[in-house]
Amino acid sequence: MFRVARLVPVPDATGQNVQWKAFSVFTNLDDLKGFPERIGSLRDRQLSRGKWEKARQEEIKFEDIDPTVLIIGAGHCGLQMAARLKMLGVQHLVIERNQRVGDNWRNRYDALSLHSPVYHVHMPYIPLTNAQVCLAAQAAKR
16 A cells, blocks of 8 residues: 655644644555455356345445445545445445535536546546547547
C-alpha cells in the first residue's frame, strides 16, 4: 500500500492548544492477499435470475456476520471502494450522512460535471464507452 498524507495543526476554540489532524491525499492498495478479485474465470457463474433482490436484502442485513470494512461516505470514492471490495469478497458497510447516495452531488451542483480526466473517475466494473470518452474530450476543449 502506498499512502501520501498531510499533517495539519488545528487550534482548539481557545487558541491555546493545538491538535494535529492527518488528511489523506492519496491511498493506493495494490493487492489484498487471500482475496482474489472475482472477475474473469473467478467470476460467479451461477444464474441468479429473479433472485438478485432477495440476495441483496439478505446481504445488507449483516445478520450472520459483521462487516470487515466500514466505508464512510457514499460519494464517488466510497462507491468505488465498495465495488472493489464486493468483487474481492470482503464484507463491507457503506454509511452516508445524506439520505440518498448521490445527494452530495445533488445538493451541491445543478448538473454532474467532472473536472478530472474521464479515465480517472469512471466507476469500476462499468465499461467506459467511446461516447463517454468523446463527450469528456469535447468538454475538456471548452
